[in-house]
Amino acid sequence: MNRLLEFIKKYNYWFLFVLLEIIGIIMLFRFNNYQASVYLTSANAVSGKLYDMSSAVTSYADVKEQNRELTRQNILLENQVAQLRLKLEKMNGDKEHVDSKEKAIASLDGFTLLEAQVINATTNKVRNYLTINKGYRDGVKPEMGVVGGRGVIGIVYLTSAHYSLVIPLLNEKSNVSCRIRDRGYFGTLSWSGGNTQTAWLNDIPRHARFKVGDYVVTSGFSSVFPEGMYVGKIEKVFYSADGLSYQCLVRLGTDFGKLRDVNVLLSPHLMEHKAVEDSARMADLKEIN
């Protein structure tokens, strides 16, 4: 301690020298525009480089949040595009056709997006399932749709308080009503195992006119998905076994191997819709009996 004090006492003028030079430098930058501008320019270059480096690091920390936000925006934009497309078709004529479609539109106004994360998923079975971290406490109910930034993912099957089990498109039990965009033909999308990037669009009538590369979107016939949500692209076309319809191989938009951020479509009309469907089914059964 004494040595330190002695050192400071002996070389006190060095501290004074540094202090006076700092005062001089402050005066230089404070009162001289030229030096201040040169200093600021180089300081900006240095700080710009530093900010670049720090943002490169911190952007990784934000990726999760950004991804969630992008997924959400993508879903909203996709739906907006679908609606605008319908409006355009309406303005171009074919009124009857479009009117029937418009009735089927369940726009996102009626749906609420609930962000969720996939916490478990299988893709290597014939009956694959996803588990998401939102349950009935968050408003999730069975038969609600689940979508991601790159299209439809599946339908909620079971819910607990905080978690839900989802039947993805990659499940042989999955059947989603779809249509070929801009063509108007409807079919059912199903999967029978094997390739996790493709599914089958069945029951497209033989008189239908479409081509490979056409987009497949949700039909909006149920209250699970709004109309026009992207599902995938037609990759190959085959005749069905009975030869009465086409069977299209669809390349799915969603990569189920990389799923993380998803959105549950909370539908306010779901129960009402389901009740109507159930009563129709009951009426059918009674008639048969």
Place this chain on the structure above:
Amino acid sequence: MILQLLKLVGITIILLLTQSLVLNHIHFLGYATPLIYVYAVLKVSRFTPRWQQLLFGFFIGWAADTFTDTMGVSAIATTALAMFMTPALNLFVDADNNDDFVPGTDTMGWSAYARFLFVAVLFHHILYFLVEAFSFSDWSGMLTSCMASVALTCALIMAIEAAFARKR
């Protein structure tokens, strides 16, 4: 002691006035401006405490800056000169000479003083012109101005020394 202090204060005031009223308007051949006020820093006696030398150097630099509107430029250079003065002086004084004296031709002799003056003024001017230019983009122009000013300042100081020597 008090007489010596008063003398130093007097020299400082005269040098600062000369610098601001006359020498600042001289740009010899478009390059050289003598910075005569450094002479005041060089007139501090050899064993003056370093902190006093530093404060004095800073004060002279600051005063020169206020007159020439170059805030900070002279202050940085003259403070550094005050710090550099003792080691520079030791280069030109015999190792066994422990006398306290004011550097000058009368105490050091013409040759030693001229060399000391050149080294000290060169050190000050390099710093001054570097801080003033604050860039190496026109280093040749800066070097020319610096060397021309060193020559002019040294010549002026030697002329003052010669004038006082004749008086003595």
